[in-house]
Amino acid sequence: MDTVIRKISQDITQQEYEYIKEAGEIIRAGGLVAFPTETVYGLGGNALDKNASARIYAAKGRPSDNPLIVHISDMDMLDELAKDIPEQAYALATLFWPGPLTIVLKKKDIIPDETTGGLDTVAIRMPDNDIALSFIKEAKVPIAAPSANLSGRPSTTTALHVWDDLSGRIDMILDGGAVDIGVESTIVDLTDEEPVILRPGYVNEDMLKQVCDTVLRDQTLDDMTRTDIKPKAPGMKYRHYAPTGELVIVSGDAHKTVEKINELARQHDESVTAVVTTEENKDLYNYGKVICIGTRKDPLSISHSLYDVLRQMDDYGMKYIYMEAFYDNVLGDAIMNRLKKASGGHIIYV
Numbered sequence: 001m002d003t004v005i006r007k008i009s010q011d012i013t014q015q016e017y018e019y020i021k022e023a024g025e026i027i028r029a030g031g032l033v034a035f036p037t038e039t040v041y042g043l044g045g046n047a048l049d050k051n052a053s054a055r056i057y058a059a060k061g062r063p064s065d066n067p068l069i070v071h072i073s074d075m076d077m078l079d080e081l082a083k084d085i086p087e088q089a090y091a092l093a094t095l096f097w098p099g100p101l102t103i104v105l106k107k108k109d110i111i112p113d114e115t116t117g118g119l120d121t122v123a124i125r126m127p128d129n130d131i132a133l134s135f136i137k138e139a140k141v142p143i144a145a146p147s148a149n150l151s152g153r154p155s156t157t158t159a160l161h162v163w164d165d166l167s168g169r170i171d172m173i174l175d176g177g178a179v180d181i182g183v184e185s186t187i188v189d190l191t192d193e194e195p196v197i198l199r200p201g202y203v204n205e206d207m208l209k210q211v212c213d214t215v216l217r218d219q220t221l222d223d224m225t226r227t228d229i230k231p232k233a234p235g236m237k238y239r240h241y242a243p244t245g246e247l248v249i250v251s252g253d254a255h256k257t258v259e260k261i262n263e264l265a266r267q268h269d270e271s272v273t274a275v276v277t278t279e280e281n282k283d284l285y286n287y288g289k290v291i292c293i294g295t296r297k298d299p300l301s302i303s304h305s306l307y308d309v310l311r312q313m314d315d316y317g318m319k320y321i322y323m324e325a326f327y328d329n330v331l332g333d334a335i336m337n338r339l340k341k342a343s344g345g346h347i348i349y350v
Contacts, residue, residue, distance in 0.1 A: 003167045005159060007175040008131050017134070019174065024138030026171045027052075032059060034148040034162045035135050036176030037127035039100050039184050039201070040307070041156040042071065042145030043170065044135070047081075050112035053144050057114075059169040062151040067117035068144040069102050069185070070124050073136035081122060081142060083108050089190050091211045098128035100181055100202040104189040115144045121191055131176040147184060148173075154241045154310040154342070157182050161311060182304040183334050188215070197221070200333040202303075221337065241342040243313040243321060245272075249339050251325030252350035258284045260350045261322045268320045276309055276323035278302070289316060299329035306335060310342060 006019035023033045030052050033044045043060065045052035047070045056068060072078060075093065078085070082105035089103050107122035116122050124142075127133065136143050147155040150165045159175035166173075186201030188208060196216045197205065208215045248264065250257050258281060265273050265288045273288035279295040293309050294301030313321050325347070326335045340347065 001168055001171065003163070003170055003173060005163065005173045005175050007159075010130060010176070012130060012134060020131070020134050021138050023135055023172055023174055024140065027139040027141065027143065030055070031171040032056060032169075033135070033172045033174060034156075034159070034166065034170060035132055035143075035145070035174040036159075036179055037071075037129045037132045038180045039127070040179055040182070041148040041159070041162050042069075042127075042132070042143070043148035043162075043166065044071070044139075044143040044145040046139070047071075047115050047142040047144035048110060048112070049141075050114035053112065053114040056144060056146065059166060060146065060149070060151045062146065065117045066146075067119055067121075067123060068115050068146050069187075070111070070115065070122055071132065071136055071143040071145050072124060072126050073133045074126075077142055078124060081108055081111055081124060082106060086190055088195065088212060092188070092190075092208070093126070095211060096203055096207075097126040098133065099126070100128065100185040101125060102185045102187040102199075104187060104191060104198065106191055121189075123187060125185055129176070129179075131174060135174060152242055154243065154307040155184065157304070157307050161307070164311075178304075180304070181300065182306055182308075183331070183338055186334070189218075200337050202331065202334065204330060204333060241307065241310060241338050242344070243310045243318070243342070245274075245313055245319045245321050247310075247313075247321045247323065247339075247343040247346065249323050249325050249336075249343050249347040250350060251327065251347055254281070256350040257324055260348065261285065261324070262287060264322050264348075265320070272317060272319040274313055274316065274318040274321045276321065278324065281324065288320075288322075289318065293323075296326075296329060299326075299331040299335075302326055302329070303331050303335055306338060 008016045045056045102125040104123045148162045149156045156162045157179045186203040187199040189196040195212045275285045276291045282292045
C-alpha cells in the first residue's frame with residue numbers, strides 16, 4: 001500500500017480542504033487516515049464499520065481487547081452513539097469540548113464490538129483541532145482513532161513520526177504540523193455512580209471537580225501489577241510508549257536525583273547511555289548523551305516534547321536511558337502515567 005501525505009495548514013486553504021475531503025472519502029470507503037489532534041496524531045477509521053476497526057488493530061499491531069476512542073465533531077453525534085447519558089456528561093462536554101477529555105458511556109448498538117474491544121461502553125471525545133474537526137465532518141461518520149503509532153511504541157506528535165511507524169500500512173496522513181499538548185486525552189468513566197479517571201491527561205482531577213463533586217481514580221493507575229483486567233479505555237493494561245532501550249525513572253529530592261542518575265549512567269558505555277533532564281538541571285550531568293526535555297517552569301514544554309524525546313532514544317541507539325521524574329507540575333500525573341508505562345514501572349526513589 002502506498003501512503004499519501006497531505007500537508008494542511010491551521011488556516012486550511014481551499015486546496016487543503018480538498019485534501020480533507022479526499023481523506024473523508026477514504027474513510028467512507030473503509031480506509032485509514034492519520035490526522036492531527038491537539039493531543040497526539042490519531043489513526044482514524046469509520047467507527048461504525050467493524051472491518052475498518054479491525055484494520056486499525058492490524059495496522060498498529062494492537063491487541064483487539066484494547067478499545068478505540070471515537071472522535072466526533074458535534075454534540076448530535078454524542079446522542080447517536082451513547083445511551084443513558086448522565087447530566088454530568090453534558091456538563092463536562094460543555095466545559096471541556098472541543099478539548100482533551102474523553103468520556104466513557106454506555107454504547108448504542110450502532111457501535112460495533114470491534115470498535116469497543118467487545119465492551120458495552122464507548123469512549124468518546126471531540127478534539128480541539130480544526131483539521132480534525134473538518135476531517136470528521138467530511139467523513140460524515142464518527143472516527144475511531146487510537147494514537148497513530150505501532151502498538152507499544154511512543155505515540156506520534158508529528159506526521160514524520162506517523163510515517164516512520166505506519167507508512168505502507170495506511171492510506172493517508174494529514175500533516176498538520178506538531179501537536180500542541182503531546183500526551184493523550186484524559187479519560188473519565190461515567191458509567192458508574194461515581195466518575196472514575198481511567199487515564200490522566202491535560203484535564204486534571206481539580207478541573208473535573210468543577211463539575212463532579214467526587215472523582216475517583218482507577219486502581220490500575222497506581223498498581224501496574226494488575227494484569228487480570230479487561231481494559232475499559234486505551235492504555236490501561238499494556239505496556240505503552242516505550243523506547244527500545246531500558247528506561248529508568250529516578251524520583252525524589254532534586255540533589256539526590258542528580259547524584260543517582262550520574263551514578264547509574266556511569267555504569268554503562270557512554271555512547272549508548274542517555275540522560276533526560278530539564279533546562280534547570282542540564283548542566284549538572286556530564287556523562288552520556290544529555291537531552292533537555294523542557295523546563296519545569298512550563299509543564300507543557302515537557303508534555304509537548306515527551307514522545308519525541310522517547311523516539312530520539314531509538315534514533316540515537318540508546319540502550320540505557322535515565323530520566324528525572326515530573327510529579328511537581330499540573331501535568332505531572334499525566335506525564336508520570338506515560339513514563340510508568342514506558343519504563344514498565346521501573347522507578348527508583350531516592
